[in-house]
Amino acid sequence: MQRGSTLAFLLLAAAILVAGTLGWEGAEASPGAPAGADPPHPQILEASRAPRAARIMGQVALTYAPGMSTTDRERDMLQKAALARRLLDVQRLVELRRQTLDLSPPGAEVSWEDLRRRSFPRGEVVGVTLVAPVWVPARAQKLTTYAGFEKKWQTVALAASRPSGYVWHVAKMADINDKARYRPEWLQLEVNSKFAPIAALLLEYIFREGWYDPSRRVPLLVVRGGEDTFAVRLGSGPVAAECLSFPDEDGSSLAATVALCHFNDVAEIYHGHHSKTSNHRLGLGLDLNDFNFKGVGVVDGPPNPISRATRQYNRDAMHKLDARQMPAWVYRAAKWLGMRLPQEWVYFGYHTDWEHVDVGTK
Numbered sequence: 001m002q003r004g005s006t007l008a009f010l011l012l013a014a015a016i017l018v019a020g021t022l023g024w025e026g027a028e029a030s031p032g033a034p035a036g037a038d039p040p041h042p043q044i045l046e047a048s049r050a051p052r053a054a055r056i057m058g059q060v061a062l063t064y065a066p067g068m069s070t071t072d073r074e075r076d077m078l079q080k081a082a083l084a085r086r087l088l089d090v091q092r093l094v095e096l097r098r099q100t101l102d103l104s105p106p107g108a109e110v111s112w113e114d115l116r117r118r119s120f121p122r123g124e125v126v127g128v129t130l131v132a133p134v135w136v137p138a139r140a141q142k143l144t145t146y147a148g149f150e151k152k153w154q155t156v157a158l159a160a161s162r163p164s165g166y167v168w169h170v171a172k173m174a175d176i177n178d179k180a181r182y183r184p185e186w187l188q189l190e191v192n193s194k195f196a197p198i199a200a201l202l203l204e205y206i207f208r209e210g211w212y213d214p215s216r217r218v219p220l221l222v223v224r225g226g227e228d229t230f231a232v233r234l235g236s237g238p239v240a241a242e243c244l245s246f247p248d249e250d251g252s253s254l255a256a257t258v259a260l261c262h263f264n265d266v267a268e269i270y271h272g273h274h275s276k277t278s279n280h281r282l283g284l285g286l287d288l289n290d291f292n293f294k295g296v297g298v299v300d301g302p303p304n305p306i307s308r309a310t311r312q313y314n315r316d317a318m319h320k321l322d323a324r325q326m327p328a329w330v331y332r333a334a335k336w337l338g339m340r341l342p343q344e345w346v347y348f349g350y351h352t353d354w355e356h357v358d359v360g361t362k
């Protein structure tokens with residue numbers, strides 16, 4: 001190769017490298033609304049099998065305009081939430097529960113594995129995969145999850161179950177709370193096609209806040225949607241990961257310490273089984289950052305699947321301690337969409353809390 005063409009080649013290679021880092025990386029370079037980057041919108045992977053839901057998602061996609069203020073973004077979200085319900089032809093989201101339960105065979109245990117393959121009267125398939133933009137911390141590692149109609153998550157983790165999306169694993173609290181070093185990524189989860197536009201709006205709103213304001217980035221690492229039982233495959237070997245520990249199980253003290261939890265397998269952190277009556281079995285619920293961090297010596301360690309502590313309701317303070325906890329504005333946005341919030345539940349007489357939103361039951 002001649003010297004001139006070598007130089008031209010190098011220049012071309014450099015141009016390709018620069019172009020490759022624009023887009024996503026453009027967001028990192030300039031906090032606030034980034035220039036030259038295409039904002040990512042949620043999609044349905046099987047759009048051809050649920051064309052109406054995919055069309056609605058396109059119609060209600062959030063706006064990315066230069067210099068949008070918090071108020072502009074809220075107004076846009078409220079308008080799109082109302083439009084989504086109108087296009088879905090529902091007043092209240094619980095109507096989606098009734099429409100989906102109508103498809104379940106009478107007498108049989110309600111199961112996502114069964115329902116996801118069925119179709120609504122207009123021909124749209126029930127189970128779709130939602131692809132949503134999320135912020136993930138540095139060193140986040142992608143793990144595939146598997147799903148099945150099983151009583152125990154271990155069966156799913158060991159058997160040749162079907163893949164059902166993925167989660168992001170981060171071991172260190174320092175990475176989890178280092179918002180400046182987050183990067184935009186994608187998450188895949190299964191949901192009910194009728195719920196997809198609503199779920200997508202919530203996830204897109206959470207992502208967009210971080211796009212305009214890095215201090216409002218929320219790392220969505222594990223979002224669980226439609227499923228009976230799920231788990232990451234067993235076989236990773238021992239892992240260690242950090243969470244927080246508190247002075248008591250039920251108080252409001254924020255005196256947190258970072259605890260290093262040891263697990264025999266990464267699947268011990270990422271698994272779950274939803275009760276027969278859960279909206280997850282219908283693809284109509286979302287768990288936002290669902291982990292299983294209860295370990296030896298860890299007291300009410302968030303992110304905790306279920307907590308009885310009043311500190312949990314101090315949403316912004318908890319988010320500051322561990323960014324995996326949802327700040328208050330996430331719940332406010334969920335309410336705008338018409339979702340039921342954890343604080344509206346009374347669970348076995350306790351005030352329990354876990355980061356779950358859904359369409360309600362009544």
Ligand SMILES: [Zn+2]
Pocket residue numbers: 280285286287355356357
């Ligand atoms: Zn849930």
